[in-house]
Amino acid sequence: METRRLAPWDWQEKLGYSQGWRVDGAETLVFLAGQGPSSDEGELVGEGDFEAQVRQTFTNIRTLLEDAGASMERIVKLTVYLTDIGRLSRSTLSPSCSGHRRRAARRGIRVGAAGRPQACRRPASALSAS
Secondary structure, three states: OEEEEEOOOOHHHHHOOOOEEEEEOOOEEEEOOOEOOEOOOOOEOOOOOHHHHHHHHHHHHHHHHHHOOOOHHHEEEEEEEEOOHHHHHHHHOOHHHHOOOOOOEEEEEEOOOOOOOOOOEEOEEEEEOO
């Protein structure tokens, strides 16, 4: 499998933005439903602590990807849904926060409510090296 980041302009580098990815020869694709800051028992983690919620959400994404035979490094698309879009740049799209090394094609979307009012949601798409 080969991946190539789509970066035809220079401006996105200054913003840490990825326009997209080309993937050739992928045998397995993994699509995740929106993930939130739930514990292994399904309880909310980090009520009132946004950074704790972000960490738990990415822990959940990592767990699902590993269960599918993929990894955080293979994420090619990440969409973040937030009720407070002002928090977007603080922690949600940073590779250092999420653990993925390359820049996934990312997008932040403001919503009126999430599955749990206190939480943000993130679906992800990843590739598995099958």
